[in-house]
Amino acid sequence: MQMACPIVYIIDDDDIILWMFQEFLQGIGAEIRTFSSARQFLDAYRPGPHECLVCDLRMPEMGGLEVQRLLLESGSHLPIILVSGYPEVHSAVEAIKKGAFDFLEKPVNGGLLVEKVQSALARCRQMHAEKLVRQTREARLAxxxxxxxxxxxxxxxxxxxxxxxxxxxxxxxxxxxxxxxxxxxxxxxxxxxxxxxxx
CATH class of the missing domain: 1.10.10.10 (Winged helix-like DNA-binding domain superfamily/Winged helix DNA-binding domain)
Known part of the structure; x- marks a missing residue:
């Protein structure tokens, strides 16, 4: 069975950041989908087996912590890498405690972003495989x-x-x-x- 192409979602209200992150991630063999607002992303998002989200912490309308909260409430375990241009230790700690995969400060090093995204994609793939094992087990026990x-x-x-x-x-x-x-x-x-x- 062929693995689906991984998807990396990027949300940032700054078009230059969207372009830059897309350039950084160009060679990792993933489909990159960019969004300039959290609402735009949430309207388009459909959970998949091999994906992650890179999201700005502070955006007009809705920030990264709110996106994380809404995804968790919907039952999604999408690995989230939050990014901030401000030193926000409190927000970083809160995000990690609530399940964010990682937290990066701007300016983001391209190599570090690639490394974190690849780790997040691997984690998503692992969680999906574990979910399939659980579902198979539950079906057999039923x-x-x-x-x-x-x-x-x-x-x-x-x-x-x-x-x-x-x-x-x-x-x-x-x-x-x-x-x-x-x-x-x-x-x-x-x-x-x-x-x-x-x-």
Whole structure:
């Protein structure tokens, strides 16, 4: 399966900064999308698997912290690199605490911007892969009946079939039948694989 081209979104109300950042990032193999306002970006943004945002902290109408807040409220985990032309330690700390990927001060060094954007894109790709693993795991576990789920959880807790049978007041043979069915449904061949699925 071919990976989609990464996307780097840049928001800044200064056209020269937009052009300069676009020039810095030209050779990284990503599609660069620029926006002169946060509202313009938010109206156009559709979450994807391999992307990041470089956003000015202070802009008319809506700044970077507000963009970050709105994205988080919408459930987006888009890695954000905030940029500011002012020494703003408090804002930088607040942004990082709220999940910003990084914070850069203007004037931004082109090499540093490239490095931070590549790291943010890698982080986004990793988060997307982890999300797919979670969704696959949840879909597989949803196939289990309540009894199979209960038995699976007891197996994962280290209980033997006789102990499970005793705890649930059923026969060992019934436990073994449920275990065989749930292992088949989950496509696992060992207790270790089952434990990993529940982690």
């Amino acid at each position: 196939l289990l009946t309540p009894k199979e789920r209960q038995i699976a959880e007891l197996v994962v807790d280290g209980k033997s079939s006789p102990k499970i049978a005793e705890a649930l007041d059923i026969s060992v043979r019934t436990v073994e039948n449920h275990r065989a069915r749930l292992m088949e449904k989950l496509h696992v061949e060992s207790t270790i694989e089952l434990v990993k699925l529940f982690l």
